[in-house]
Amino acid sequence: xxxxxxxxxxxxEERDAFFEGLRRLDRRGFMKLAGLSAGIVAAKGLITPHxxxxxxxxxxxxxxxxxxxxAYISDTHLYKKELNDRFVRSILRAVDDVNxxxxxxxxxxxxxxxxxxxxxxxxxxxxxxxxxxxxxxxMMVGExxxxxxxxxxxxxxxxxxxxxxxxxxxxxxTLMSVNEKDFWTERGMTPEERxxxxxxxxxxxxxxxxVGAAGREWLKQDLARVDKKTPLIIFSHSPLYKxxxxxxxxxxDADEIQAMLEPFENxxxxxGHTHQMLSNQIGNIQFHGMLSTAWPWPYAPEGLxxxxxxMNRADPFSNFDGCGDGRFDVTAEGLVxxxxxxxxxxxxxxxxxxxASKGKKDxxxxxxxxxx
Amino acid sequence: xxxxxxxxxxxxxxxGLLSLGAASAKDASAKDASTPGTSPAPATHQVPRSAEGNxxxxxxxxxxxxxxxxxxxxxxxxxxxxxxxxxxxxxEWLRKNPQANWDPVPPRVALAxxxxxxxxxxxxxxxxxxxxxxASDAAGVAKQKGGEQAGHTYGAFSARDEALWKASAEQMxxxxxxxxxxxxxxxxxxAISCDMCHPDAANTHPExxxxxxxxxxxxxxxxxxxxxxxxxxxxxxxxxEDDPRMKAMEAYILAQRKGVKLEYGKH
Numbered sequence: 001x002x003x004x005x006x007x008x009x010x011x012x013e014e015r016d017a018f019f020e021g022l023r024r025l026d027r028r029g030f031m032k033l034a035g036l037s038a039g040i041v042a043a044k045g046l047i048t049p050h051x052x053x054x055x056x057x058x059x060x061x062x063x064x065x066x067x068x069x070x071a072y073i074s075d076t077h078l079y080k081k082e083l084n085d086r087f088v089r090s091i092l093r094a095v096d097d098v099n100x101x102x103x104x105x106x107x108x109x110x111x112x113x114x115x116x117x118x119x120x121x122x123x124x125x126x127x128x129x130x131x132x133x134x135x136x137x138x139m140m141v142g143e144x145x146x147x148x149x150x151x152x153x154x155x156x157x158x159x160x161x162x163x164x165x166x167x168x169x170x171x172x173x174t175l176m177s178v179n180e181k182d183f184w185t186e187r188g189m190t191p192e193e194r195x196x197x198x199x200x201x202x203x204x205x206x207x208x209x210x211v212g213a214a215g216r217e218w219l220k221q222d223l224a225r226v227d228k229k230t231p232l233i234i235f236s237h238s239p240l241y242k243x244x245x246x247x248x249x250x251x252x253d254a255d256e257i258q259a260m261l262e263p264f265e266n267x268x269x270x271x272g273h274t275h276q277m278l279s280n281q282i283g284n285i286q287f288h289g290m291l292s293t294a295w296p297w298p299y300a301p302e303g304l305x306x307x308x309x310x311m312n313r314a315d316p317f318s319n320f321d322g323c324g325d326g327r328f329d330v331t332a333e334g335l336v337x338x339x340x341x342x343x344x345x346x347x348x349x350x351x352x353x354x355x356a357s358k359g360k361k362d363x364x365x366x367x368x369x370x371x372x
Numbered sequence: 373x374x375x376x377x378x379x380x381x382x383x384x385x386x387x388g389l390l391s392l393g394a395a396s397a398k399d400a401s402a403k404d405a406s407t408p409g410t411s412p413a414p415a416t417h418q419v420p421r422s423a424e425g426n427x428x429x430x431x432x433x434x435x436x437x438x439x440x441x442x443x444x445x446x447x448x449x450x451x452x453x454x455x456x457x458x459x460x461x462x463x464e465w466l467r468k469n470p471q472a473n474w475d476p477v478p479p480r481v482a483l484a485x486x487x488x489x490x491x492x493x494x495x496x497x498x499x500x501x502x503x504x505x506x507a508s509d510a511a512g513v514a515k516q517k518g519g520e521q522a523g524h525t526y527g528a529f530s531a532r533d534e535a536l537w538k539a540s541a542e543q544m545x546x547x548x549x550x551x552x553x554x555x556x557x558x559x560x561x562x563a564i565s566c567d568m569c570h571p572d573a574a575n576t577h578p579e580x581x582x583x584x585x586x587x588x589x590x591x592x593x594x595x596x597x598x599x600x601x602x603x604x605x606x607x608x609x610x611x612x613e614d615d616p617r618m619k620a621m622e623a624y625i626l627a628q629r630k631g632v633k634l635e636y637g638k639h
Contacts, residue, residue: 084562086605116563200553202571247571295568295605298575313575316601317587 066329066337068168071098071135073325074111074272075292077144080121086319087116090293091129094325097341099134105327106167108135111272111290112142112178112237118195120153127157142237142272143178143209148195162215164222170231170334173222176215177236177251178273181207201247201297208245209238210252216260223260231266231334239271239289241282244300249274261285266334268352276322277340277348280305281355288328288338288350296322299371307359309350311342312369320344429457436464447532541623548624551617558617559608566601566621573628580638594622 076091098108110130115122123145130137141161145154151161161176183206184194197206211219226232234240240257243249251257261267267285271278275297278289287305296314304310314322320343328336335352342348354362419430422439427446430437438461443449449457466472551557552573555565570576578594585592588600595618599610611618 079563084564086562200567202567203553297569297571301574315587316569316605319605 067170067332067334069101069103069105069327069329070107070109071101071105071325071327072109072111072270072290073098073130073133073293074109074290075113075142075275075294076126077113077116077292077294078122078126079116080119080125087294088125088129090320090323091126093320093343094293095129095133097325098327099132101327105135108133108137109235109270109328110137110139111235111270112140113144113272113292113294114139114142115145117192117199118145118148118153123153123157138172138174138235140174140235140237140272141176141178143180143198144195146178147180147198148191162218168330170233170330171226173219173232173234175211175219175234175236175240175257177211177238177240177271178209179212179215180209183207204246206248208250208252209248211236211257212253216253216256219257219260223264226264228263229265231330232261232264232268233330233334233336234261234267234269236269236271238273239278239280239287240269240285241280241287241305242303243274243278243305244303247300249300249303258282258285268334268336270328270336277309277311277350278305279307279309279338279350279355281307281358286335286352286355288336291322291324291326291340291342293323293325307355309348309364309366310371311340311345311348312367312371318344429461431461431465433465433468436461436468438464544620544623545627546624547616548620548622548627551621552624555606558602558606560602560606562607564606566606569605573625576625576628578622578625578629579632579634579636581636583637583639586639594625598622598625 073091073094076087076094078087078091081088098105114126114130139158141151141154141158145151146161154161162174164171164173166172180198183189183197187205189197197203200206236251238251239249240251240254242251242254261269262283262285264284269285269287270290271287272290272292274289275292275295276289276299277291278287280287296311298313299308299310311322322342324340324342324345326341327339329339330336331352333352335356337349337351340348340350348364350364351362354364417430417432417434419428419437420439422428425444427440427443427449428437429440438457440449440453440457443453552566552570555563558565566573576594581594581597582591584590585597588596592600595611595613598618598621602608603610
């Protein structure tokens with residue numbers, strides 16, 4: 001008797017086989033395959049030889065060979081594993097994903113919020129898990145890592161939260177953008193209460209995020225040494241623009257930071273925190289929001305950047321839906337094409353050309369379903 | 373009627389239990405003393421006015437009164453103070469009636485005020501002369517004074533009534549907000565609270581329930597989905613339908629979606 005496979009199994013097998021084949025192709029070979037595939041589509045009417053869309057395959061193919069790539073894992077929100085193993089399983093899945101990338105990325109960016117409540121055991125657990133990443137890991141800090149002990153343990157583990165480095169002609173800067181003004185002393189809060197307050201998204205008690213005067217001064221000094229033609233890639237946990245203030249999807253001194261980045265030719269800002277696909281272009285700066293491995297957030301009721309191609313509502317019945325990890329392909333100009341590796345969904349690529357053309361070119365395929 | 377003007381007086385409800393008890397005890401003793409067959413005259417309680425214009429509260433035993441020092445407006449009496457007043461009156465009445473029994477009967481509280489409020493218009497309206505009747509024609513209706521209907525009582529609520537009701541509804545919403553944000557209150561074993569996925573109750577869509585919930589394979593109410601979330605991501609025990617926490621959370625979730633079009637059954 002013929003073995004019967006489920007639709008899901010067939011879908012994933014076909015998908016894996018196709019991408020595996022794709023990886024071995026050069027551009028000409030890809031065009032040939034795409035043409036062949038399109039021919040079959042035309043011949044068969046509506047049915048494609050694969051259960052996924054040919055369009056998304058074409059999207060996934062890089063427009064030109066990237067200079068180099070780096071991967072990302074973000075917003076893991078770990079509790080200690082005895083308490084909550086779900087988030088632990090998620091980060092393990094992400095680590096597996098980036099370890100399977102071939103070729104391997106030059107490094108893996110961790111986008112912040114490693115811990116849920118900034119506890120030592122949470123941060124230590126995260127550090128242990130990230131040790132199994134094959135590529136070097138660059139760390140960024142998030143507010144969940146910070147406000148229990150004001151970064152003491154995070155610094156012990158990972159060093160200073162604000163640093164820069166040069167890699168293959170690109171100047172990288174990691175900013176500490178989740179400083180808050182003191183809202184706790186006046187209220188007589190304990191460190192735990194302070195952390196719990198910052199961990200809540202929808203409270204008006206906490207202050208808004210900011211890089212702060214000292215951080216901005218540091219950034220100014222750092223940028224003074226960089227040629228204006230050198231591509232810049234900035235990592236910050238909170239978006240360096242103003243999205244939705246009530247949920248702290250916001251950086252209070254974003255305008256000042258943007259003004260400092262304005263003289264540079266190619267600037268990319270990559271942020272965590274918002275747990276959703278998010279794309280924005282302000283002046284010369286391209287912004288990319290990263291996915292979370294822990295849980296997705298709904299889009300805010302207002303302030304969503306118009307270039308964002310929304311993902312549709314996550315299935316609450318799936319632990320992984322709407323979550324994921326991803327990869328950045330750094331193009332010849334020093335901008336990035338971003339691959340959202342959405343778990344249990346097809347991947348989506350948002351290209352630098354899409355942002356640079358203000359949405360006129362290379363628009364990523366969007367879901368027809370409502371995002372809510 | 374004044375009683376419903378104030379939450380404090382509402383809280384005096386417990387007092388009625390003993391106040392009428394007092395009256396019946398008095399009646400019973402009066403009956404014993406009087407000639408059989410003649411009913412005793414109803415006690416007329418002359419509630420003294422306060423010289424300083426304070427609120428005076430009277431029991432319906434016909435004699436016990438209490439001046440509330442420093443309070444001119446009965447509406448200013450809060451729940452706690454009302455309880456203290458009723459405790460004092462009860463103690464006083466028990467002192468006078470050491471042998472008394474009382475029965476659970478509805479509250480009756482007499483109240484004297486320096487300036488009793490004007491009764492609502494419905495109470496002194498002349499329905500027969502000016503009101504609309506079956507015999508009225510359209511022209512007759514139009515001739516009514518000021519174009520206002522008279523003789524209707526229900527709905528004659530004061531602004532204070534409405535403020536009180538609003539406050540109590542808001543209190544429930546606030547409690548719901550607390551539960552929604554508190555993993556311990558939700559019984560979570562994994563430290564997850566509702567707001568982690570639903571900031572400001574976003575993505576809950578109470579206006580679409582009841583609806584066919586595909587993943588459950590049946591039509592679900594909002595509370596069914598709340599319980600699903602409590603059992604699964606939150607990893608707690610589902611709440612009973614009349615659990616105050618469930619009610620409060622429903623109140624909070626609905627309050628967050630006020631003004632959104634009701635589209636029950638929409639998936």
